[in-house]
Amino acid sequence: MTKYNLEIICNGCGYGAGNCFCAIDWTKAEVTSFPSCNFCRQLADFDAKITLPAYKGIWSYMCRLHWEDMTNQQLGLGKGQKLVLVEGAK
Numbered sequence: 001m002t003k004y005n006l007e008i009i010c011n012g013c014g015y016g017a018g019n020c021f022c023a024i025d026w027t028k029a030e031v032t033s034f035p036s037c038n039f040c041r042q043l044a045d046f047d048a049k050i051t052l053p054a055y056k057g058i059w060s061y062m063c064r065l066h067w068e069d070m071t072n073q074q075l076g077l078g079k080g081q082k083l084v085l086v087e088g089a090k
Helices: 064-070
Strands: 028-031 046-049 059-062 080-085
Touching (some): 046 064, 059 064
Antiparallel strands (some): 046 059
């Protein structure tokens, strides 16, 4: 049986998630407007990977409540990002 290891690679420097040396802050993602939470339709605060067993590995826009309930509350490359408005966006 073949076993595969999934490694997340930084788009900026090409290094793996634990070895990224570029100046990109992987805990934030800039948006021009906030999308809706995929679970309750409130404005989303995060784009993150769900860690619940039934949905493990699926990425979703989430409000703070669903982010706290459905993730391990970690931010960074391959984990999740806090959504922030691009400077000058309304």
